[in-house]
Amino acid sequence: MSEYPVTDEDGLEPIEILTLPLDAWHRGKGGRMVEFAGYHMPVQYEGIMAEHLWTRENAGLFDVSHMGQVYVSSDDGITPAVEAALEAALPIDLATLKIGAPRYSLLLDEEGGILDDLMVTRWKTGFYLVVNGATKWDDIGTLRELLPDDVTINHLEDNALLALQGPKAFAALERHAKSEYPLSALTFMKGGQFTLGGVDAWISRSGYTGEDGFEIAIPGESAAMVADLLCGEPEVKPIGLGARDSLRLEAGLPLYGHDLSPETSVIDADLKFAVNKRRRTEGGFPGSDRVLKDFAEGTARKRIGLVIEGRMAAREGAKVFSGDQEVGIVTSGGFSPSLQQPIAMAYVDTALTAEGTALTIEMRGKQLPAKVAAMPFVPHRYHR
Amino acid sequence: MTRYFSEDHEWIEVEGDLGTVGITDYAQGQLGDITFVEVPAEGASVSKGDSVSVVDSVKAASDVYTPVSGTIAAVNEALVDQPELVNTEAETGGWLFRVTLSDAAELGTLMDEAAYKSYVDSL
Numbered sequence: 001m002s003e004y005p006v007t008d009e010d011g012l013e014p015i016e017i018l019t020l021p022l023d024a025w026h027r028g029k030g031g032r033m034v035e036f037a038g039y040h041m042p043v044q045y046e047g048i049m050a051e052h053l054w055t056r057e058n059a060g061l062f063d064v065s066h067m068g069q070v071y072v073s074s075d076d077g078i079t080p081a082v083e084a085a086l087e088a089a090l091p092i093d094l095a096t097l098k099i100g101a102p103r104y105s106l107l108l109d110e111e112g113g114i115l116d117d118l119m120v121t122r123w124k125t126g127f128y129l130v131v132n133g134a135t136k137w138d139d140i141g142t143l144r145e146l147l148p149d150d151v152t153i154n155h156l157e158d159n160a161l162l163a164l165q166g167p168k169a170f171a172a173l174e175r176h177a178k179s180e181y182p183l184s185a186l187t188f189m190k191g192g193q194f195t196l197g198g199v200d201a202w203i204s205r206s207g208y209t210g211e212d213g214f215e216i217a218i219p220g221e222s223a224a225m226v227a228d229l230l231c232g233e234p235e236v237k238p239i240g241l242g243a244r245d246s247l248r249l250e251a252g253l254p255l256y257g258h259d260l261s262p263e264t265s266v267i268d269a270d271l272k273f274a275v276n277k278r279r280r281t282e283g284g285f286p287g288s289d290r291v292l293k294d295f296a297e298g299t300a301r302k303r304i305g306l307v308i309e310g311r312m313a314a315r316e317g318a319k320v321f322s323g324d325q326e327v328g329i330v331t332s333g334g335f336s337p338s339l340q341q342p343i344a345m346a347y348v349d350t351a352l353t354a355e356g357t358a359l360t361i362e363m364r365g366k367q368l369p370a371k372v373a374a375m376p377f378v379p380h381r382y383h384r
Numbered sequence: 385m386t387r388y389f390s391e392d393h394e395w396i397e398v399e400g401d402l403g404t405v406g407i408t409d410y411a412q413g414q415l416g417d418i419t420f421v422e423v424p425a426e427g428a429s430v431s432k433g434d435s436v437s438v439v440d441s442v443k444a445a446s447d448v449y450t451p452v453s454g455t456i457a458a459v460n461e462a463l464v465d466q467p468e469l470v471n472t473e474a475e476t477g478g479w480l481f482r483v484t485l486s487d488a489a490e491l492g493t494l495m496d497e498a499a500y501k502s503y504v505d506s507l
Contacts (some may be wrong), residue, residue, distance in 0.1 A: 048442040049417040242416070242443050311420035311467065313440050335419035335442050342419075364422070364438060364445075 020065045021160045021220035025227055029238050036241060037066045037133035044240035051243040052337040055209060056378075059166035060239030061230050068136025069156040069217060072147070073126030082151055086127060089146035090120065091266075091285045093276035097122045100191045102204050106266065106274045107131075107139055112287030112294070113262035114269060115142060117254070121191060121204065128202070130161070130215075132256045146286070160223035165213030165247070167381060168235035173214055176229055177203060186214075188382040197222070197229045205383060209244065210251025210376055212383045249343060250336050252305055252375025258316055259303060259331040259345050267294035268347060270303045301328065302353045305375040306344045306361070308368050311335070313342040314361040320346050321360045321367070327352055330361060338378050344370070388491055389500035390451040395475055396483075398491065403452055406479040407439065407470065410504050415441040418470040423459035423481055430456060430483065432490050437480050439470060450483060452490045458482040 018039050026033060031042030042063065044051060054060060074082045083094045092105045102121040109115050116139050118131045131139045136155070143153055164173055170183065177183045177194040183203075186192060191204030199222040207213040218226050230236050245255070254260050260269055265287075275291060283292050308314055313335045320328035328348030336343045344361070352359065357372040387397045393411035396403040412418065420440035430436050430450045437448035459481045463469060469478040485491075495503060 043443070044416060047417055052442075246442055311440070312422065313420065313445070315445060335440065337417075337442065366422075 020063070021223040022063045022065065022227060025224045026063065026238070029231075031238065031240060039066045039133070041066060042238070042240040044242045045238055048240070048242040048246060049337045051237070051239040052246050054237055055166045055211065055239055055243060055247060056338060057167065058237070059164055059169040059172050059213070059233075059235045060209075060243065061227060061236050062163040062165065062239050062241070062244050063160070063223075063227070064133075064163050064215075064244075065160040065220070065223065066133030067161055068129075068131040068133065068139060069159045069161060070129040070131060070136075070140060070143070071123075071126055071154040071156055072129060072143070073152050073154070074150060075152075077125055078122070078127075081148075082126075085147050085151055087279075088284060089143060089286070091275040091279045091288070091291065092120055093278045094122070095278075096276065099124060100204075102130075102189055102191055102206055104274050106271065107142060108266070108285065108287040108291070109262055110286055112265045112290030114256075114260045114264050114266070115139070115262060117256055117260060117271075117274070119206070134257055156217075158220050159217050160220045162216040162218070162223070162227065162230070163207045163209075163213060163244075164216065164230060164236065165207045165209040165211045165239075166235075167212055169211070169213040170383070172230060172233035172235045173203075175233065177201070188212075188384045196226050199226060201226070208251070208253055209247035210253070210378060210380045210382075211247070212381055245332075246334055246337055249332050249334055249345065250338055250376065250378040251380060252345075252377060254303065254345065255332060264303070264347070265294060265299060266291050268299040268301050268303060298350060300350060301347045302350050303331070303345060303347055304353050305373045305377060306330075306346055306359065306370040307339075307373045307377070308333075308342040308344060308361065308370045310368060311342065312363060312366065312368055314344045314363050314368055314370070318344075319362045320348050320370075321362060322349075322352055322357075327359065336377060342368075343373070343377050345375075348372075386491075387497060388451065388494035389497065389503075390449070390494055391503065392449050392451075394448060394451045396451045396491075396494070398485070398488075401485045401488065402457060403454070403483050403485055404479050405448075405451065405481055405483060407448060407474060408500070408504075409474040412471050412474040412478070415439060415443070415446055417442045418467045421460075421463040421467045421470060421480065423463065424456045426456050426459060428456045430454060432487075432493075440467075448480060450481075451494055452483060452485050452487070454483040454486040456481055457484045
């Protein structure tokens with residue numbers, strides 16, 4: 001028996017495998033640790049299927065401390081110069097970015113290829129960015145090149161990041177999150193400063209599972225205490241990265257390194273919303289010539305969802321056919337625990353992206369019948 | 385009836401010249417929830433070490449190699465509707481296929497239960 005790799009990080013791992021603050025905590029909870037993005041991370045505890053369904057019905061606690069937390073600031077505070085510098089680096093409209101409300105953005109190369117996707121939040125004194133784990137070192141280098149020297153880029157390496165996701169996440173977190181305002185003041189994509197067990201925590205109502213939920217940034221040395229506090233609630237269980245991947249796939253959310261890469265662009269990745277309205281006409285960010293051209297003319301291919309007949313899953317790299325014609329490639333695929341059938345994301349020729357279009361996927365010499373499906377596969381339940 | 389094990393985590397139980405093959409309980413635990421099993425075609429000729437079956441888990445797909453050469457005599461039809469049998473009954477009801485052995489001497493290259501147990505403990 002041998003296993004096909006599915007979490008290849010494209011050779012981006014550092015040679016040394018690093019240890020995150022909750023390493024011992026995960027092992028103590030029976031987490032099966034695997035190498036991911038250069039760290040030992042828990043892929044599962046009791047099983048991906050059970051953890052996935054638990055999160056959809058209750059609340060799951062994910063450790064996403066491998067992700068990069070970066071603070072961009074200047075000695076003078078958020079000046080027009082700092083805003084102009086960040087707008088030259090990202091396709092974001094900072095004039096409409098309110099304090100404490102994270103927004104999805106992209107780091108693009110000069111050709112408009114996607115270097116990473118990230119969340120940007122305006123804090124009172126600077127900007128807080130959360131970037132992907134496997135790309136964080138490159139991202140920091142890219143930002144250093146793009147931003148002037150008097151803008152400081154701090155990698156908040158000592159922070160941990162937890163995600164509490166699921167319909168009961170609010171109830172569980174509300175018992176512990178203290179601030180001058182209630183936790184209910186946070187609606188989807190809003191954040192605020194709280195304490196959890198007496199420790200300062202930056203909490204935003206966000207995540208990557210399609211469920212209501214929160215992301216919680218805390219000092220690494222307090223991570224085990226906070227994780228214990230939350231897992232002490234009856235609604236909460238620790239959940240591994242395996243279920244995080246199946247949840248985000250059902251939610252139709254693209255994953256960097258799989259569905260997004262320098263070979264994918266904003267329009268074919270179906271991420272128009274990440275380029276804010278004013279920037280679509282004004283440009284002035286890396287790759288903006290290509291992006292504005294794509295907005296005007298469209299692209300030859302597009303990211304779509306596929307539901308697959310039968311039970312054999314299509315995996316990343318599988319070719320997509322329309323009749324005998326090769327028309328695309330699968331970038332994420334797996335068995336959906338909620339729908340009990342295989343689902344996938346793929347890039348296919350734009351002419352074949354209408355919902356219901358019949359395609360086939362070649363997998364281990366077999367032809368799997370598939371249909372283009374609307375995403376998300378499982379409806380989002382964000383608390384707006 | 386004797387049971388043998390491969391380093392690739394297949395088990396084979398042999399009675400006369402007929403062997404029943406599955407993946408070990410250790411292997412199913414490593415793979416996690418099995419969602420689909422692809423079994424070989426009945427009557428197919430197979431050689432020791434060939435990839436003849438695939439088990440799909442939520443996470444990934446894994447090849448299963450035949451631990452002996454021979455002809456596929458039967459496949460476990462129950463797995464079509466209940467692939468999870470590989471998780472719950474890995475070394476009994478979750479068997480994958482039966483093979484008519486063409487060279488019983490190949491069994492000598494496999495491990496017995498005690499040897500397999502110490503092999504797994506060493507991993």
